[in-house]
Amino acid sequence: MAFNYELQSWLEREDLETHLTIDAKYEGWQHTEGLIPNVLLDIAPSLENWVAVTCGPPIMIKFTLQALEKLGFKDEQIITTLEKRMKCGVRICGRCNIGSSHVCMDGPVFTAAQLKELPNELLCSIIAEI
Secondary structure, eight states: OTTTTTHHHHHHOTTOOOOOEESSOOTTOOSEESOHHHHHHHHOOOOTTOOEEOOSOHHHHHHHHHHHHHTTOOGGGEEEEOGGGOSSSSSSSOTTEETTEEHHHHOSEEEHHHHHHSOTHHHHHHHHHO
16 A cells, blocks of 8 residues: 555544545455445545545546546546556657647646546547556
C-alpha cells in the first residue's frame, strides 16, 4: 500500500477520515472489504468542503467517477489522473494527445470538469482499455 508508513497515524487523526479497503477478503485484514466504487457509495461522504482525488487503473477510475457523480459531487470537486495514456512525457510521441490537448503536458491530473471538455475520443479510448 502506498504511504504504508503513515497509515496508522492517519487512522488516529481526528481531523481526517481514513478508510482502508481491499477488493476481496484477506485473512487478518481488519478494515473494509469491497470494490472502491461500492465502498464509496456505502460511506457516502459529505459534499461540503470535500474534494475527491482518484488514481489507479482506468477501470476503477471509470466506476469511481460514476459513484462520485451518484453521490452528487460536482465536476470541480473531482480530481483524477490519466497518466496511463503517457509515453514520452514531452509532447513528442503523440500517444497521449486528446484533440489538441496532450496529457503529458496539459495534465496528467484533471478535474472531471476538464475531462468533460475534452473530445469524445477520450471516452472511446477509456472504454477500449476496459
